[in-house]
Amino acid sequence: MTRRARARLLLLWGAFLVVHVVTAALGWVYPSQPMGDVVLVYEPWASAALSGGAVVGVTDTWVYPQLALVPMLAAGLLSTPLVGVLGASTAYLLAWAALMTVLDTVAFATLLGRSPAAPRRAAAWFWTGALLLLGPVGLYRIDAVTVPVVVLAAAWLVSRPALAAALLAVGAWIKIWPGAVLLAAVVAGRARLRMLSAALMVTAGVIATLLLLGAREEVFGFLAEQTGRGLQIEAVAATPFLWMAARGDARIEYSFDILTFQVAAPGADVVAALLTPLMAVVVVGLTVLGLSRARRGASMARLLPPLALALVTALIVTNKVGSPQFQTWLIAPVVLWIVFDRRRAGLPAAMVLGLCLLTWLVYPIGYDALLQAWPLAVVVLSLRNALLIVLLVVAVRAILRAPASRPTPIQE
Template sequence: MRRRSATHVVVLWCAFVAVHVAVAIAGWMYPSQPMGDVVLVYEPWATSALNGGPVVGVTQTWVYPQLALVPMLLAKMMSLPLVATMGASGAYLVAWATLVTVLDALAFASLTGRSASSQCRAGAWFWVAALLLLGPIAMYRIDAIAVPLAVVGGLWLTRRPAVAAALLTIGAWVKIWPAALVFAAVVASRHRMRVLVTAAAVTAGILLALLLCGADSEIFGFLTAQTGRGLQIEAVAATPFLWAAVAGAASIEYSFEILTFQIVAPGAEPVAAALTPLMIVLVVAVTGVGAIKAMRGASFSRLFPPLAHSLVLALIVMNKVGSPQFATWVIAPVILWFVLDRARAGVPSATVLALCALTCVVYPLTYDALLRADLLPVVILTVRNLLLVSALVVGIRALIRVPTTTTTATRE
């Protein structure tokens, strides 16, 4: 049995390597520049910071939390020996893909381990499949850095809660969404105070370091910079307006300030303005349901997965941004669902795999046609967005059905 498990792990690692290589290469071959952000945005930001120019998040307001600059700088330094043979852009792309693969490998090792359970192996297979279906966008975005941090942090919540909280908090300072896992841990874990204190201490340390580096009004720029942006075409709430664009009653325009395509149509601005308050309401409501379940004695293994899953999806479904890399956000909660409660991970995992596949079809495979508001990509994106809503409903339904000691005692 142990030998069979070891063989399974070896096969898993072969699949992990093969998929990362295939996805990395696909980025060079697919249309619509799926690696564009890496070379057109990340590399110039890193170069500016290293050469004494403006430092995003420190000397000028930035759309990302400040720790997102760290992997960009690491990739830049890793790329330097390759510049002479590949050029600056090619070298940076290779360095970025290598960095993402190394971080994923560290998290994959934590997941599979020497004595990986069947639950962990199932989660690992899901991760490999999700990466393959999502394609280059799963690697060539800053969101890819937060995924392994979230996976390891989630795996360690029961054994090393302080370290787990630190990793999740660092992940949230790279891209905000891992904060949803911190909230879920504070609600569901019996180590909630240790998680909360650690998250607060790490955040305080980061803020102090930023202040010492000269940041002041820019510290929370990643929050304020989002307030004025419009409704991005791939956002769930943009779906009706996309159909209006198909009919010629709306248009798609590029925002040079935010570097994204947005909907221009009557009613789009009020919808965009309403989404953030609605997101807050939904997050509070989902957290409230989780808190009630925790107070009534729900176990961590049953409560944490659907709570984390629902909170992350709330951030996506109620977001006025709908970037394709958002699909990476739901990968970590489902991996943890497999590990903690495999019996109930089937429907969420199937939904997420379908989301990944459809997201790849939308971007980058049919994105040019989507920008023209052609019918086929609009239909595909509509189905993808309906799946996002369905995934949120699945998560909330599972959360509501989490058993508690109170309900068990009542049944007895």
């Protein structure tokens, strides 16, 4: 490696680490408690499990897949030596930020390697910029754990497809969305049977462990918890109701059951009930479209990245929840796109950076105004949600434009 190349790499690493420190520190400064979930929800869950109390996902039905508890427990164990000096909440926050930084660093190092090519450097800069623009919510949420997991899997999809699939399955047992990337990889990749086998082995192992620990209906309880939710104010489908709230024709209410703000308006419950089946229809439709392109000979490099991004974006657009941390889901598919097909990744990368910035303006910067349905705050959120729909269209268009060779059967 030349001296200039080493300098570029050191600059990239420095920027990545500085952004993590700055982002973690800003969580203590910004309004609207961007670190609230960590200390108000994760820390009590971890403390209860570590002290012999309730174990969410095992003894109690939980909103998350069960492996989400692992990083929460890890942060609890890491914070233990600091509790006497800093207090439980501060110690847990510092441990969480340190844990997220370590996980990101491992994935970042794998993405770059010792002598990274230009596409991998570009992907690394994109990841750094996205985290900076999104702000503390990109670190202080359980979703932050899944980003490095999926980036690691993306780095190994070609060279180690079974391991990549296993990692994606682990990610899906933390938050469901990595399963969309796994689905795209199975559709667009070549080692389909190996990837499916690895993912099924992980899933079987998780379920068997949960059953041995005493879980029964709790194993898939997170699915029931999601279907019973109302329409959260930041969801794409909630946008018209927010404008109704701005005119005084709807209300924004807090749900103490799921700890989030939802819209209360005529038709809101109907829309919320329709979104889950709509999500299933859209995911099936995108999968069929991807299979069609794959059967016509579309290459993995041209098909996998937009298909992964389309599936992940669809999970956000058709979701009854619109939490700001959902934007972290978009980072890994775009990293994958830049690595596989840098020349065509510019537009989706720029759009995701814009989404991160708009989301930061919504939460935490303008969240108090949004809760009061101030028109300017509603405008910003409406722009964010509209851009999500456009991103989905851009990804679908890229799937359709993936060049197809003569029809050939799918091969293992």
